Amino acid sequence: MIKAEAKIRVRYGETDQMGYAYYGIYAQYYEVGRVEAMRLLGFSYKEVEARGILMPVIDFSINYLKPAYYDDEITVVTYLREKPKGIRIPFHYECYNSAGELLNTGKVTLVCLDKSTSKLCQMPEWFSKAFEPFFPENG
Amino acid sequence: MIKAEAKIRVRYGETDQMGYAYYGIYAQYYEVGRVEAMRLLGFSYKEVEARGILMPVIDFSINYLKPAYYDDEITVVTYLREKPKGIRIPFHYECYNSAGELLNTGKVTLVCLDKSTSKLCQMPEWFSKAFEPFFPENG
Amino acid sequence: MIKAEAKIRVRYGETDQMGYAYYGIYAQYYEVGRVEAMRLLGFSYKEVEARGILMPVIDFSINYLKPAYYDDEITVVTYLREKPKGIRIPFHYECYNSAGELLNTGKVTLVCLDKSTSKLCQMPEWFSKAFEPFFPENG
Amino acid sequence: MIKAEAKIRVRYGETDQMGYAYYGIYAQYYEVGRVEAMRLLGFSYKEVEARGILMPVIDFSINYLKPAYYDDEITVVTYLREKPKGIRIPFHYECYNSAGELLNTGKVTLVCLDKSTSKLCQMPEWFSKAFEPFFPENG
Numbered sequence: 272m273i274k275a276e277a278k279i280r281v282r283y284g285e286t287d288q289m290g291y292a293y294y295g296i297y298a299q300y301y302e303v304g305r306v307e308a309m310r311l312l313g314f315s316y317k318e319v320e321a322r323g324i325l326m327p328v329i330d331f332s333i334n335y336l337k338p339a340y341y342d343d344e345i346t347v348v349t350y351l352r353e354k355p356k357g358i359r360i361p362f363h364y365e366c367y368n369s370a371g372e373l374l375n376t377g378k379v380t381l382v383c384l385d386k387s388t389s390k391l392c393q394m395p396e397w398f399s400k401a402f403e404p405f406f407p408e409n410g
Numbered sequence: 411m412i413k414a415e416a417k418i419r420v421r422y423g424e425t426d427q428m429g430y431a432y433y434g435i436y437a438q439y440y441e442v443g444r445v446e447a448m449r450l451l452g453f454s455y456k457e458v459e460a461r462g463i464l465m466p467v468i469d470f471s472i473n474y475l476k477p478a479y480y481d482d483e484i485t486v487v488t489y490l491r492e493k494p495k496g497i498r499i500p501f502h503y504e505c506y507n508s509a510g511e512l513l514n515t516g517k518v519t520l521v522c523l524d525k526s527t528s529k530l531c532q533m534p535e536w537f538s539k540a541f542e543p544f545f546p547e548n549g
Numbered sequence: 550m551i552k553a554e555a556k557i558r559v560r561y562g563e564t565d566q567m568g569y570a571y572y573g574i575y576a577q578y579y580e581v582g583r584v585e586a587m588r589l590l591g592f593s594y595k596e597v598e599a600r601g602i603l604m605p606v607i608d609f610s611i612n613y614l615k616p617a618y619y620d621d622e623i624t625v626v627t628y629l630r631e632k633p634k635g636i637r638i639p640f641h642y643e644c645y646n647s648a649g650e651l652l653n654t655g656k657v658t659l660v661c662l663d664k665s666t667s668k669l670c671q672m673p674e675w676f677s678k679a680f681e682p683f684f685p686e687n688g
Numbered sequence: 689m690i691k692a693e694a695k696i697r698v699r700y701g702e703t704d705q706m707g708y709a710y711y712g713i714y715a716q717y718y719e720v721g722r723v724e725a726m727r728l729l730g731f732s733y734k735e736v737e738a739r740g741i742l743m744p745v746i747d748f749s750i751n752y753l754k755p756a757y758y759d760d761e762i763t764v765v766t767y768l769r770e771k772p773k774g775i776r777i778p779f780h781y782e783c784y785n786s787a788g789e790l791l792n793t794g795k796v797t798l799v800c801l802d803k804s805t806s807k808l809c810q811m812p813e814w815f816s817k818a819f820e821p822f823f824p825e826n827g
Contacts, residue, residue, distance in 0.1 A: 341566055
């Protein structure tokens with residue numbers, strides 16, 4: 272399993288007039304979470320793009336339990352629970368506030384896209400190999 | 411059934427370096443869609459808040475089929491398929507580009523919150539009555 | 550002179566907990582304004598990029614007189630007061646609410662960048678010619 | 689003088705199709721900068737609001753020298769160069785990338801607003817006193 276934690280402080284511009292962090296901002300918070308999860312593989316998402324692979328999102332879901340407020344420090348916990356197979360990479364999420372309360376849970380699935388052809392593609396070997404140390408049982 | 415259509419043009423600031431409308435921006439597009447759907451009831455979401463009811467989102471899900479691009483004119487079709495019962499109001503969505511291609515489908519569920527107590531509440535009668543003309547069979 | 554008006558409705562996600570449209574959102578509103586101003590030239594900013602010219606912003610300033618609120622319909626008035634000379638294209642702005650109150654005034658300067666070299670460049674002739682009908686005295 | 693530094697990593701959702709951090713995102717980066725500058729006073733902006741003072745922005749200007757890119761770690765340096773007098777609090781900014789290159793410079797002026805009356809007000813004494821240790825010569 273890959274598990275990563277990212278700390279994010281809620282910006283004023285991310286709140287709405289209800290006084291909550293706007294429900295749509297979690298797409299960005301989750302993005303920050305999986306970028307940190309991927310960094311554990313030994314390269315950044317930026318490098319993945321530089322090597323010709325784009326990773327668009329094909330589905331996103333989120334269940335909100337409690338709101339986050341301005342200036343709260345949120346912990347985004349990102350999980351990759353299984354070694355990616357085929358073309359889909361599913362990330363699972365939990366967001367907590369600084370009191371340790373669970374704010375929301377969610378899931379985002381990425382796919383690999385060949386930048387030169389703009390078509391879906393299998394994960395290249397250099398990429399899939401990087402997952403192996405984290406999933407020894409699936410090796 | 412309630413069905414509403416809203417036209418939204420993709421802003422430059424809403425694109426990302428992949429050249430797509432960022433996956434997180436649809437939370438705002440869907441918000442615009444349901445605001446227009448609610449206007450059909452005879453009042454605006456702004457008035458709902460003025461009458462003491464906040465409507466936070468408790469779940470949001472979206473499946474992406476095709477990306478939208480800068481300057482595309484998107485049509486957000488919002489459906490309320492059943493008369494709301496209890497405290498949940500589920501909106502269903504379809505987004506199309508100007509070529510009529512389906513870009514994504516999704517769902518957002520709102521709940522009613524009493525502004526004065528910050529607690530979940532039943533939909534007030536003035537609110538639930540406004541749905542009746544659209545759901546005669548459930549009347 | 551070129552003058553264009555764009556109508557924009559303030560989204561919930563654009564408000565902040567002060568209940569105002571967030572001060573940073575006007576960068577997007579002004580972007581929408583100048584895109585509409587440029588469309589009067591006979592082509593879209595999207596086409597300008599397709600022809601190999603990027604137009605990054607080199608300065609932006611804004612003075613806030615009154616806030617905009619959720620669901621307000623804002624009118625962004627964009628002016629190009631002089632025929633662009635050299636590499637700078639300065640747009641001037643006024644934002645009004647639906648009561649006709651002036652909300653803010655501002656200025657954004659764009660430059661032309663050659664997409665293939667990523668260097669600043671003179672405005673190509675097809676581009677500068679498009680301004681001529683609007684500035685007969687400078688012809 | 690008050691000087692504060694904040695580190696911010698450019699999110700994917702903050703880039704645009706030009707591959708730059710969108711010009712409008714710096715309003716949020718500057719907000720993060722001044723929030724950190726204010727924390728040096730011994731309280732947070734969140735507490736200022738809790739004590740009944742809102743601090744809207746009345747002007748914002750920025751000059752862009754170089755773009756920031758996805759995943760860059762930006763340093764926002766925020767300066768309060770003079771002890772605030774009257775109702776205006778002017779913050780000055782410099783943004784640097786991790787190579788130490790100056791990306792942009794700017795200024796944001798805040799004012800104090802009494803939350804209960806929604807009118808401009810003098811800075812309360814508890815607030816203005818907090819600036820004194822940083823500006824001994826103006827004491």
